[in-house]
Amino acid sequence: MSDGLFDGVLAAGPVAEQVGDRAWLQAMLDFEGALALASAEAGVLPADAAELIARSCRAEDYDIAEIGARAVGIGNPAGPLVRALTARVPAEAAAYVHLGATSQDVSDTAAMLVTARAFDVLRGELRECGVLLARSAETYAGTVMAGRSLLQQAPPVTFGLTAAGWLSGIAAAIDRLDEIRRDRLAVQFGGAVGTLAALGDKGIPVLSGIARQLGLAEPALPWHTERSRIAEVAAVSGQTCGAVAKIARDITLLAQTEIGELSERGPAGSGGSSTMPHKRNPVAAVLAAGSAGQAPGLVAALLGAAAHEHQRAAGSWHAEWRPLSELLRTTGSAVHWLRTSLERLHVDTHRMRANLDETAGLLLAENVATALVSASEGAVGRQAATDTVADRCREALAGTGELADLLAADPVITKYLERRRIDELLDPTTYLGSTDEFIRRTLDNWRTQS
Known part of the structure; x- marks a missing residue:
């Protein structure tokens, strides 16, 4: 003791x-x-x-x-x-x-x-x-x-x-x-x-x-x-x-x-x-x-x-x-x-x-890559889209420019995504998936339990 x-x-x-x-x-x-x-x-x-x-x-x-x-x-x-x-x-x-x-x-x-x-x-x-x-x-x-x-x-x-x-x-x-x-x-x-x-x-x-x-x-x-x-x-x-x-x-x-x-x-x-x-x-x-x-x-x-x-x-x-x-x-x-x-x-x-905004959209890169696959109707595959967006992310991290501008200047990306759409995709509030439903389900379970 x-x-x-x-x-x-x-x-x-x-x-x-x-x-x-x-x-x-x-x-x-x-x-x-x-x-x-x-x-x-x-x-x-x-x-x-x-x-x-x-x-x-x-x-x-x-x-x-x-x-x-x-x-x-x-x-x-x-x-x-x-x-x-x-x-x-x-x-x-x-x-x-x-x-x-x-x-x-x-x-x-x-x-x-x-x-x-x-x-x-x-x-x-x-x-x-x-x-x-x-x-x-x-x-x-x-x-x-x-x-x-x-x-x-x-x-x-x-x-x-x-x-x-x-x-x-x-x-x-x-x-x-x-x-x-x-x-x-x-x-x-x-x-x-x-x-x-x-x-x-x-x-x-x-x-x-x-x-x-x-x-x-x-x-x-x-x-x-x-x-x-x-x-x-x-x-x-x-x-x-x-x-x-x-x-x-x-x-x-x-x-x-x-x-x-x-x-x-x-x-x-x-x-x-x-x-x-x-x-x-x-x-x-x-x-x-x-x-x-x-x-x-x-x-x-x-x-x-x-x-x-x-x-x-x-x-x-x-x-x-x-x-x-x-x-x-x-x-x-x-x-x-x-x-x-x-x-x-x-x-x-x-x-x-x-803190979310500190990386100027870098953490939304997955959103852009996913949207590129969808907008191209598969013409740009998932791996190719990920690689293309990753290249632009590396440039942004190296100080070449803002991610949104670099994405908008990429010919593969702009063939399918307009600048306005790119800006939307880099808004963190648009990429929360099933968050609200997961919270609701958790709270419902808690209220049932207690």
Whole structure:
């Protein structure tokens, strides 16, 4: 766990609270309480004893540091927690604590609860990002800007389409998050080797009761050594961080001094530098990218721990605990900082147009070549048209003249395209294709989802 020095930067936002030590301890106790209540419903233990156990399952009543220190005895914190819980409940209920369960049942179910609670908060943060992006997609649907390919100017797009593309990644993450939250976050309850033999014919009813009590899915069978659920949590967290990182990277690139199409306008003191008074860094986007950048390694750690031996693993289960917490935490931080960046985002539409016009029509060269093929009815093939226009572009870049004039002086081009038509083709607003429809479809999908 972090000592706190970097928490404000890399453990920011409301998800962090859901994955801390106290949250884990409460989730473990929630399992024990649900186990007792479900066992009483199934007739395994007296209802009064179950109530006494459940009332003793409050994390604030336990010493986290002491339980952690005692965990070395059996290699996990569930054992000492069960002992502490047993010591706390009245004598008539103590015999029924943890009945039929094993340590991994406690920890794995706690992992699912911690993940579920983190996902619930994370979804809210993601949805707020989506709302902001949908607003930008709609507001700037007609704001033309340079498209960029391999970091070079390419045919025009609109900032609305850019925002819609960002929104699409966020919406996809929410979709997958919802699916896993609903179907794949499941109770773990199998006893020593996944048979629930200690409960006789009451095992399945107790399992069903625990799932109902905790609001988790009921698995077909215990998953002690079948770790696809953990892998899916890792994957959707990585997917979410990937969507965040793409947006954050674009924002930082578009905020460069030489481009200046976006900027963050945060409170006084945000975005400054320790040595350069002039700096106005897009700090929230930077921190979103920094948080998201930790995800791939953590995802890999969880996938690497997926091979569990026989019915209970020797070490692979233990290897999941910290990476899972850190992955949920850093995903929450990344989304929090993205939301902050989007809330601060300033769009400079004038700079977008100025950058678009800087190349005097060069990025519309494809439009001219395509029109030449069409106007000549194929007499000038696509490759020949591209080569002819490319020659004129090279002359323009070399300083021979303006592109429009050079195109209008080319005998092959002017045979089929008048100067007026050339000027039209070099207007970026005429070469946006299906942009409006793509934005509309993205926004329709978002409204349906949310």
